[in-house]
Amino acid sequence: TQLLEQSPQFLSIQEGENLTVYCNSSSVFSSLQWYRQEPGEGPVLLVTVVTGGEVKKLKRLTFQFGDARKDSSLHITAAQPGDTGLYLCAAAGGGGNKLTFGTGTQLKVEL
Amino acid sequence: GAVVSQHPSWVICKSGTSVKIECRSLDFQATTMFWYRQFPKQSLMLMATSNEGSKATYEQGVEKDKFLINHASLTLSTLTVTSAHPEDSSFYICSAYSRVLGNQPQHFGDGTRLSIL
Numbered sequence: 001t002q003l004l005e006q007s008p009q010f011l012s013i014q015e016g017e018n019l020t021v022y023c024n025s026s027s028v029f030s031s032l033q034w035y036r037q038e039p040g041e042g043p044v045l046l047v048t049v050v051t052g053g054e055v056k057k058l059k060r061l062t063f064q065f066g067d068a069r070k071d072s073s074l075h076i077t078a079a080q081p082g083d084t085g086l087y088l089c090a091a092a093g094g095g096g097n098k099l100t101f102g103t104g105t106q107l108k109v110e111l
Numbered sequence: 112g113a114v115v116s117q118h119p120s121w122v123i124c125k126s127g128t129s130v131k132i133e134c135r136s137l138d139f140q141a142t143t144m145f146w147y148r149q150f151p152k153q154s155l156m157l158m159a160t161s162n163e164g165s166k167a168t169y170e171q172g173v174e175k176d177k178f179l180i181n182h183a184s185l186t187l188s189t190l191t192v193t194s195a196h197p198e199d200s201s202f203y204i205c206s207a208y209s210r211v212l213g214n215q216p217q218h219f220g221d222g223t224r225l226s227i228l
Contacts (some may be wrong), residue, residue, distance in 0.1 A: 033216065042115075042204050042219035043155070088154060092216050097143055097208045099217055104154040 003027075004089055004102035012108045013079055021074045021105045023089035030092060032072050033099070034063055037086040046074075079109045112138050115207050117220035125228055126197060132190045132223045134205030140185035141207035145217060146178075149202040161188045195227045 007022045023032070031050045035043035047056050049065035049072060056063045060083075062075040076083055089102040114137040124130055134144055143162050147155040159180050161167040167180035177199075179191040188207075192199050202224050206217035 031216075040120075040202075040222065040224065042117075042206075042221045044219075045215055048215070086152070086154075097216055098145070098157060098160060099206075100157075101155045104152075106152055 004091060004100055006087075006089060006102040006105045008105060009103065010106045010108075012110065015080055015109055015111050016078050017109075019076050019079060019107070021076075021087055021107075022071065023073070023102050024071045025091070026070065027091075028069050030069070032065060032069075033090045034072070034074055035088045035090060037088060038084075043086075043088055076107075079107075081109045081111060083107060084109050113209075113212055113215070113218045114138055115205065115218045115220040117205055117223050119223060120221060121224045121226075123226045123228065124195065127194055129191055129193045130195055130225060132192075132203055132205075132225075134188045134190070134207070134220055136186045136207040136209070136218070139207075139209050139212060139218075141188075141209050142185070143208045144182060144188035145206045145208070146180060146188075146190050147204045147206070149204060149222075151202075155204060158190075192225065195225070197227045200225055200227045 005024050033048045034046045037043040047063045052067045052069045054065045060077045064073045087105045090099045116135045118133045146158045149155050157170050158173045159167045159169045161180050161182040163182045163185050169175045182188040202222050204222040206219045208217050
């Protein structure tokens with residue numbers, strides 16, 4: 001069973017601060033996705049990373065895939081209250097297009 | 112494009128009743144649909160994988176007689192929680208996959224909040 005451990009589990013910060021969320025595993029993945037989920041809604045795909053060492057940017061969000069394709073990070077610059085939500089990493093594997101989700105990071109950005 | 116709709120979005124019912132949740136891919140045909148369960152502030156846990164016209168594959172620990180899945184067409188899968196009890200209360204999310212769409216592995220519905228009294 002593939003395990004994706006995210007850290008931290010919870011994060012409460014002030015508007016304007018920077019933060020990094022980590023997603024770690026002992027398994028190698030062909031690709032990894034990051035999602036954000038708001039209460040009462042389904043997860044929304046933010047990015048997919050495929051190549052080891054790859055860095056992708058989405059406005060104030062920077063995503064990095066580890067060189068060995070076992071881990072990933074999400075960095076948010078100058079966080080805003082609208083960034084509040086549950087951040088999930090997920091990786092394909094286990095056959096049949098299954099996704100394994102990380103343990104999740106609950107982010108709260110306060111004014 | 113690639114919209115997945117779940118219905119109902121919220122349901123409250125009495126203990127002992129059965130509840131059906133629908134998952135539809137509105138603008139594409141889904142090769143496979145997945146059903147997840149999510150508890151508050153926790154991640155998504157895969158319950159089962161559903162392929163059109165065949166029996167669902169359940170994850171370890173998920174009771175197939177409790178959570179009946181039917182995938183009658185390439186655009187519709189249903190999850191029926193039979194004889195529901197308060198411990199079945201949760202947020203249920205479906206997703207759909209189409210090999211034609213390629214890039215994104217799964218497209219998610221907005222979830223169904225199930226509350227059993």
